[in-house]
Amino acid sequence: MTSNDAGLSVPDWPLSQGQLMPPMVGGVLYEHGHRMVAATVGLLTIVLNIWLWKAQSYPWVRGLGLIALAAVIVQGVLGGVTVLFFLPTPISVLHASLAPLFLCLVVTLSVVTSSSWVHLSRFLMEGWREALKGTERELRLAVVTTLALYLQHVLGAALRHSGTVNGTKGAVLVTSALVVHLGGAVAVTGLIIVVSRVFIKRIHDPTIIRLVYLELSLLLAQLFLGWGAYLARIDPANQVQPTVAKVWITTSHLTIGVLLLATSLVVTLKMTGKAVGKAASKNRKSPLEPALAGQIL
Numbered sequence: 001m002t003s004n005d006a007g008l009s010v011p012d013w014p015l016s017q018g019q020l021m022p023p024m025v026g027g028v029l030y031e032h033g034h035r036m037v038a039a040t041v042g043l044l045t046i047v048l049n050i051w052l053w054k055a056q057s058y059p060w061v062r063g064l065g066l067i068a069l070a071a072v073i074v075q076g077v078l079g080g081v082t083v084l085f086f087l088p089t090p091i092s093v094l095h096a097s098l099a100p101l102f103l104c105l106v107v108t109l110s111v112v113t114s115s116s117w118v119h120l121s122r123f124l125m126e127g128w129r130e131a132l133k134g135t136e137r138e139l140r141l142a143v144v145t146t147l148a149l150y151l152q153h154v155l156g157a158a159l160r161h162s163g164t165v166n167g168t169k170g171a172v173l174v175t176s177a178l179v180v181h182l183g184g185a186v187a188v189t190g191l192i193i194v195v196s197r198v199f200i201k202r203i204h205d206p207t208i209i210r211l212v213y214l215e216l217s218l219l220l221a222q223l224f225l226g227w228g229a230y231l232a233r234i235d236p237a238n239q240v241q242p243t244v245a246k247v248w249i250t251t252s253h254l255t256i257g258v259l260l261l262a263t264s265l266v267v268t269l270k271m272t273g274k275a276v277g278k279a280a281s282k283n284r285k286s287p288l289e290p291a292l293a294g295q296i297l
């Protein structure tokens with residue numbers, strides 16, 4: 001929707017052009033389509049919460065579900081507010097920055113509700129500090145990389161929405177936003193390379209190594225797409241905007257960006273599971289069965 005500059009194709013909210021289902025023509029296809037997908041995501045998050053309350057006994061897992069529900073509600077309200085106030089840059093950037101956080105919450109829920117984590121949950125609450133000691137350096141690296149990728153996403157959102165005047169995306173990029181985003185790209189590239197080297201050398205876990213290779217491939221694609229997004233943005237103004245290439249390249253840059261963030265988060269969670277599993281198997285009061293700990297490791 002942003003790449004097609006369709007944010008104001010439907011100027012009202014919560015109804016769309018005063019109806020539940022307006023004719024899906026022009027930019028309305030993107031704007032109302034986005035609202036319909038958002039409503040489906042909201043409903044699925046409610047279903048997810050009902051399931052968590054029925055099937056999960058750990059309060060922190062249920063709590064994560066509630067935070068995800070709150071995030072999707074705030075996300076919807078921010079979407080509505082940005083429409084009602086003609087796409088003010090700060091609200092659009094906030095809306096673009098909460099979206100990957102919501103994705104991270106859902107990804108975390110999918111990992112911590114997997115069968116191998118069910119046995120870990122009680123240890124995670126009791127002695128996570130002690131559990132994480134053994135793998136502190138590797139885990140810290142994974143956490144910092146994930147946080148840096150999220151920050152890079154926010155900087156990308158600021159860059160994407162810079163030059164916005166009442167909903168009209170300027171053809172030019174704000175240089176300072178571009179320079180900061182490029183600096184961020186250098187930093188996350190360095191971090192991912194360091195994480196990959198350390199993990200490939202020291203972590204003998206095929207799942208984590210496979211994820212690290214996936215992260216490296218996504219990074220390579222992301223750097224090419226970033227360059228493409230830049231070239232598409234400085235397109236000569238005499239072309240009819242937005243060009244198909246611009247829409248595809250910028251949307252792919254955003255999509256690969258969130259996939260990169262999600263992969264880094266899964267690596268971090270797997271590293272946490274590995275550390276907690278190791279400590280849990282040594283727990284004196286009620287040790288985790290070695291066979292189960294082996295599964296997690």
Ligand code: HEM
Nearest residue numbers: 002007013038041075076079080083087092096099157160
């Ligand atoms: C599940 C809920 C939602 C999610 C995950 C979500 C996610 C997103 C994402 C990722 C973008 C692109 C950001 C960017 O290009 O930088 C976007 C743009 C946008 N969204 Fe949503 N959205 C949601 C709900 C809504 C709702 C309910 C509305 C209500 C009208 C809305 C209105 C908009 C608008 C107007 C834009 C374009 C902003 C601009 O061009 O400045 N969103 N949304």
Ligand code: HEM
Nearest residue numbers: 096152153156157160185222223226227229230250254257
């Ligand atoms: C790993 C490195 C990178 C990551 C994770 C990343 C991530 C992102 C994300 C997520 C967005 C869109 C944010 C949103 O609207 O929600 C974005 C926008 C953008 N990025 Fe990157 N980026 C990276 C590297 C680069 C590089 C090397 C360039 C090259 C110049 C670049 C140029 C751009 C441009 C021009 C935009 C705005 C696109 C538009 O106008 O729609 N990025 N970036």
